[in-house]
Amino acid sequence: MAEAGGEARRIGEVMRRARVLQRRSQKNVAEALGYHQSKVSRLESGRGVEDVRVLRAVARELGIPPAQLGLTSAPDASAADSRTEVMQRRTFLASGVAALVPPAASATADDQLVRVLLPGPVPAGSAASLDTDVLRERVGEARRLFHTCDYKALERMLPGLIADLRLAGDDRRSSGGSATDELSSLLATAYQTATSLLLKRHDQGTAWLAVGRAMAEAERSGDPLILASSVRVQAHVLAREKHQSQAVVLVHHTADQLTGSYDRRPPEYLAAVGLLLLRGVTAASGAGDRAATEEFLTEAREVARYVSLDRPGAWANFDSVNVDLHEVSALVARGDAGLALRAARPLTRRRIPVPERRAALWVETARAYSQQGRLADGYRALRIAETCAAQDVRRQAVRDLVADMAARAHRRSLPELHQFSRRLEVPA
Template sequence: MAQMADAHDEARRIGEVIRRARVLAKRSQANVAAALGYHQSKVSRLEQGKGTEDSQVLRAIAWELGIPLPAVGLAAVPDAITCDPETEDMHRRTFLAASLAAIATPAPPTAGHRDLIHSLLPGPIPPAGDGVQDIAELGSRVSTVRRLFCTCDYAELERTLPPLITDLRHSAAGSAEATGLLATAYQTSASLLLKLSDHGNAWLAVGRAMAEAERCGDPVILASSVRVHAHLLAREKHTVQAVTLVRHTVDQLTGAYDQRSPRYLAALGLLLLRGVTAASSGGDRSAAKDFLTEATDVARYVALDRPDAWANFSPTNVALHAVSAANAFGDAGVALETAGPLMRRHIPAPERRAALWVEAARAYNQQGRLADGYQALRIAESCAAQDVRRPAVRELVADMAARDRRRTLPELHHFSRQLGVPA
């Protein structure tokens, strides 16, 4: 009797594991069932803990939802007994699902990365570079690092930021304008660290950016610092706090758009778009829609597409975030419909061009159109090679390679090896 109760409890546990994985993947029972060639009732029964004794079905649904086999009571298939392509593919899918966290781990820090982190730490200011630079020169250098970010030259950006931060720290003591430039340098550092998935050190940069933004008193600088703060909160799954932070700040900045400078409007617009990302990451459709509507309104008054300090807010960028939000909600068809006109439009900033094609690849992947997804990724690589090598994109490539269980796209697997993704 006790054994029967234990078996029943285990079956219910496995059913709950399957249900949670499906919900996290934002997929319906019907969608999962169709992908596996089952009726929806079979997936429903599995989630209720019924039929879990069928190991073949369990393996299939674990593969489809990226669930490690031990989580549904199955042993991983050892290499030594891999005897047919189907079993081998199942083993590979399980391995890739378990490896996603490892893929996202940053590579060993380079000298430039270590210098950047050191520049964010508290302590005495290192000696300044040769000569005393005026505000105009420092402003030009800040514009350069922003341009490096928008063109996805992350390696050069890591080398350029530390000496700039040192020189700005020397100048900021007696200048509100230099303090604002320092806040922008810290914001850029945080954005770069987020691209590299170095969230721990990104908190250092965000803290520095917020402190300097408050010191300088410029609402534009403050809005930009709040934006990277909200970005980090959302990345760390604190989406409710991120949405609250954006909403609170936006409420203090909105209104009289026809009387605001392009710089002011661009900072506000980018903050609203960060709200879109945070809300969609948290599954809040209502908030995402509200932020998109407000951003669209702001974009009527400003269209900055140049890769400089405030230059990536425009109707184009609003549309890009609509694509990303649709993907986050699992609406791949809507994402691709929204992306279609953008694919035929010139987008000056390489980082934004790459983002469009990466989002297209995500949508194609959701639809199982792996060949189209692969082509989209190669276009993204042609726009910004370093951006495609960041951890988030490598995770996408890993998932696509895992879905191609029969290896019908050898070029996709070659690409995944080029990116260092486990195969």
């Protein structure tokens, strides 16, 4: 299985090198093939290479010898060759399924997180106290690690935290009672955080597993705010997998039950609804649905009128600034780079307390500059983003942006961008 995974990554690297040598961007190749840019990005990272027809289309477009992509030399090859080709693709598919169940001997934080998300007996916990107050503090710390972009520490923390929350629920049930609503709420929040982390890692397969767990615990808790937060991360997973229309419907359906009477709602309620609406903005703009994008933005601005949070914690990243930031992102998504830069300019002078949000502003600014071909300005924006949240800049989506910019920038005219690309370990 490991060999199959390595072969998938090798094929992706062959595609990427062919594209870069032709000085073409992912977007350019995707448009020629009739795909979205994210499709090319996934292929180059070794995901989706089990589809023979897609590989043949890529080989033709980039002039890659079919054998280098594990294909037979011609579409009308012998039946035996075709069977071999199909078996190779099946091997890749099997390796993707096997990735959900790590080897027993492995002890990495990533493997531990996958194990604690799988059904079955609860893995060993952290041996920490299972007192609800202590567990609540630990969940709050996990959220803080996410918002400060300390993903490595969060990845180490989450397996033990989730195991302890599950064990606490089992203890309540074994003593003749039932797991409290608060324990279910805390566990749902931990699963939501795990989902968000996995999406940062571009591990959509495991993210589906985590968000399913989050939804189940949210429903068990009976708390509409916890359910809204779980719906928000589920919409994120849907949108990441290019199911934006379904994500928009999901957000609409949930928000319709929660919006209104904002002057009588507590801050946590307003922030949960606001963050859900902002997820709708992202999904709708990704789908090219301008009407839905504006509808979600308008409602989120209305919610923000009643929110005045300026403190660390689970809800502190929703306010009017975050709404404005999502407007910038939506403008970038639909290619309105000039309007996006105009909207971003006042935000760069505002205080944004959450590092993830500060970094996101500068990454979106870099995308807008890249759309205009202003690669030097885009590089400077990325360097500022790195000062805000170094680990966030190393996630795959940003590395793809850097690779695309470096492919279009002449090495002599912008050597610092190429140095930055190497430092992020973006394949040259």
